[in-house]
Amino acid sequence: MKTAERQFTTISGVPIDPLYDQPVAALPAPGEFPYTRGIHRDMYRGKLWTMRQFSGFATPEETNRRYHYLLAQGQTGLSVAFDLPTLMGYDADHVMSLGEVGKCGASVCSLEDMEILFHGIPLGDVTVSMTINSPASVLWAMYLAVAEQQGVDWTRLSGTLQNDILKEYIAQKEYIFPPRPSMRLVTDTIEFGARHTPKFNPISISGYHIREAGSTAVQELAFTLRDGMEYVDWALQRGMAVDDFAPRLSFFFNAHSDFFEEIAKYRAARKIWALAMRDRYGSRSERSQKLRFHAQTAGCSLTWQQPYNNVVRTALQAMAAVLGGAQSLHTNSLDEAYALPGEHAVTIALRTQQVLAYESGIPNTPDPLGGSYFLEKLTADTEDAANDYIRRIDRMGGMIPAIEAGFPQTEIAAASYRYQREVEEGERVIVGVNRFQSPDPPIELLQIDESSGHHQSAKLSALKQRRDNQKVRKNLDALMRAAEGTENTMPYILDAVRSYATLGEICDSLRSVFGTYQETAHL
Amino acid sequence: MAHPIRVLVAKPGLDGHDRGAKVIARALRDAGMEVIYTGLRQTPEMIVNAALQEDVQVIGLSILSGAHNAIVPRVLELLREKDMMDVKVIVGGIVPDEDAAALKKEGVAAVFQPGASLDAIVTFIRGAVPESNVQS
Structure with missing residues (x-):
């Protein structure tokens, strides 16, 4: 394609001019408002x-x-x-x-x-x-x-x-x-x-x-x-x-x-x-x-x-x-x-x-x-x-x-x-994908099997046996009451966490107060 | 006149990466197919029920979280239970070669890995859904 016909754009589709040569105004130095050149002088x-x-x-x-x-x-x-x-x-x-x-x-x-x-x-x-x-x-x-x-x-x-x-x-x-x-x-x-x-x-x-x-x-x-x-x-x-x-x-x-x-x-x-x-x-x-x-x-x-x-x-x-x-x-x-x-x-x-x-x-x-x-x-x-x-x-x-x-x-x-x-359409070239393809040698990959799930579930059961479950219940109830009101929830979450309430239990407590979100899919 | 091919594009599991699923849904629609997109966080049961309700010929599963080995076989099992084995299941996402081979052995019609072209996916679906299945 002749360059005259070809569109040059950034990857986001912003057109690029053939040449930039307009004088540039002097800018505040790095470390000076509005910090275009950086937030620190050095x-x-x-x-x-x-x-x-x-x-x-x-x-x-x-x-x-x-x-x-x-x-x-x-x-x-x-x-x-x-x-x-x-x-x-x-x-x-x-x-x-x-x-x-x-x-x-x-x-x-x-x-x-x-x-x-x-x-x-x-x-x-x-x-x-x-x-x-x-x-x-x-x-x-x-x-x-x-x-x-x-x-x-x-x-x-x-x-x-x-x-x-x-x-x-x-x-x-x-x-x-x-x-x-x-x-x-x-x-x-x-x-x-x-x-x-x-x-x-x-x-x-x-x-x-x-x-x-x-x-x-x-x-x-x-x-x-x-x-x-x-x-x-x-x-x-x-x-x-x-x-x-x-x-x-x-x-x-x-x-x-x-x-x-x-x-x-x-x-x-x-x-x-x-x-x-x-x-x-x-x-x-x-x-x-x-x-x-x-x-x-x-x-x-x-x-x-x-x-x-x-x-x-x-x-x-x-x-x-x-x-x-x-x-x-x-x-x-x-x-x-x-x-x-x-x-x-x-x-x-x-x-x-x-x-x-x-x-x-x-x-x-x-x-x-x-x-x-x-x-x-x-x-x-x-x-x-x-x-x-x-x-x-x-x-x-x-x-x-x-x-x-x-x-x-x-x-x-x-x-x-x-x-x-x-x-x-080939208007954007991705090297090795839509141009310049060639076979590639396999690479070694990190494998994660299902054992993490079993390990984590076993730890959870043991934890629920060991901890003070009454204290957990009390802290989760207090969190729910705070969530229903307007208080800052952080101190209540901290108490729940310190008593080893699980992430799922704490989030379920909040779900019961706040409900959950379902999006309408936008295609 | 032949009816268009009907495809369910589904996002199973907890994975929220829906860029690929949305691009594929639009591309299939542009190619003249009828596309139903489930949205996020569907269980295998929800997906198979939607496929039944919507009377689709193809289910496209998009999974990028690595949970495909747990989720896809369950979808196939439910399709067998409901006597819906004529529905083609295709999988797209981050699926290593060994897993792709194993899933195909279990009954997945095709696995499209990163870099697969939209055209290849459209062509595959058109080839995989026999004319006789397209009610006229």
């Missing part, structure tokens, strides 16, 4: 990003061994992957847990499992991120209880709870309760955190899953930031002052394959958030206005075919995240189109970050691409397009009415179908 010269590999599989015992291995390899933070029953608030012995225990992450059914998960890991020294949403307050309570047992004061705890329920309705779909009671639980954790855990991020407002569900870069950005505003609105309605909780709101974005589009997305994210915090919410604290984010390379970009190519994809995506000023980063393993990563594959993924940090020279100066004609234009266009979406959602009455109307879901499904059609 950026990675002062401190490298945290290398935080998302990890968890099978039983808490096996996952604990993996954590010790990763820390020994030089990883600087932990990130817990829970299995699907845990994410959905079911114990391992529940009928819906059939075949799912330990498959997508570690199974954690009670405080006992959380104790095993962090055995020998000093919670006062290691920062821990937990990917848990609908039952986030329960898992967080277990974590806080383990810290108590280790004698670590909560004020020393540093880490992140994902706890972003809105993106579950939009994309990831691991929801239990309807939106409003779910938002109340999230607000309870934000309020509790502001009082008791000043260094812990009670929420990580996530675009990652929105992007994995097939959104464009602009949709990822807009829906995530608008979700963030929804959490701010709820906390303000609770009576909190914006600068008392906003400094601990954190974000999580995808690092997808279109290199410049991703860097533009991170830069635009910081600018939109800084302006929104100052102008929409009247924040006066720099810490509230600085958007901090974790990035993970794009799982959906990994191919089953020729899996070693995934190492290269991941390296490029990680580079975009670093050039975009991420505070922490997960790099995917080459085998993740097949299974949870094996030890060898996860080591290569971690080494990829270490090569970027110590060999590439990129961390030597903040925002090294700032001032590029192309990048600055793309950043401005991304900001405008995201603001258009944010205004549309404002006009719908906020994110909850938008979700109930199926708006973000339908936008994402349409983008995802459009992309797949382009792949199908």
Whole structure:
């Protein structure tokens, strides 16, 4: 095809001009409002990003061994992957847990499992991120209880709870309760955190899953930031002052394959958030206005075919995240189109970050691409397009009415179908899949069998024999009464957890008060 | 005039990853088939009941969580119990080669792994549903 006829677009379909050469206005320096160029003046010269590999599989015992291995390899933070029953608030012995225990992450059914998960890991020294949403307050309570047992004061705890329920309705779909009671639980954790855990991020407002569900870069950005505003609105309605909780709101974005589009997305994210915090919410604290984010390379970009190519994809995506000023980063393993990563594959993924940090020279100066004609234009266009979406959602009455109307879901499904059609027509090339195919050698995979389910179920029966069941019942009743009222539920969840009430029992108590959510499927 | 092929696209288990199921549902619809999408978190019993109610010729199961070895055989068992073995079961998602071979042995008509083209899936379904089964 002649270049004159060919359309050049980003992976999200944004048209790219033949040349960018318009003068670029001078930008505020890194560390200066609105932080387009980064939230720190010295950026990675002062401190490298945290290398935080998302990890968890099978039983808490096996996952604990993996954590010790990763820390020994030089990883600087932990990130817990829970299995699907845990994410959905079911114990391992529940009928819906059939075949799912330990498959997508570690199974954690009670405080006992959380104790095993962090055995020998000093919670006062290691920062821990937990990917848990609908039952986030329960898992967080277990974590806080383990810290108590280790004698670590909560004020020393540093880490992140994902706890972003809105993106579950939009994309990831691991929801239990309807939106409003779910938002109340999230607000309870934000309020509790502001009082008791000043260094812990009670929420990580996530675009990652929105992007994995097939959104464009602009949709990822807009829906995530608008979700963030929804959490701010709820906390303000609770009576909190914006600068008392906003400094601990954190974000999580995808690092997808279109290199410049991703860097533009991170830069635009910081600018939109800084302006929104100052102008929409009247924040006066720099810490509230600085958007901090974790990035993970794009799982959906990994191919089953020729899996070693995934190492290269991941390296490029990680580079975009670093050039975009991420505070922490997960790099995917080459085998993740097949299974949870094996030890060898996860080591290569971690080494990829270490090569970027110590060999590439990129961390030597903040925002090294700032001032590029192309990048600055793309950043401005991304900001405008995201603001258009944010205004549309404002006009719908906020994110909850938008979700109930199926708006973000339908936008994402349409983008995802459009992309797949382009792949199908060969307009988008995926190396090794729709071009440059060749046979690939088999790779070794991590196998997780059904034994985790049996192991976890046996532990649950033993626990229920051993614990004070009257105390459990009393604590669950108290939690239900609190849930029916307007009190903060966290202290009641903590009491239930400390008496070894299981995740399933606590979530069932909340289900009985809040009901459950069924979505209308939007094709 | 021949009636269109009817397909039930189902998401069993706890897995919430519905991107693939939705793309396939739209692609089959664009190819002229009638598609019923179950939505999330269906048990094998719910899926087979829906297949019966909706009188489909094909059930497409989308599973990305690794639970296929527990869930798919149960769907096949229920189809046998209800004398619905003429309904073709196809599986899409993250299914390793060994598991795919085992599932086919148990009666699954086809397994589509990551990277499978929409066209291949449409073509397979058209070939697998004999004309005589399409009521006119």
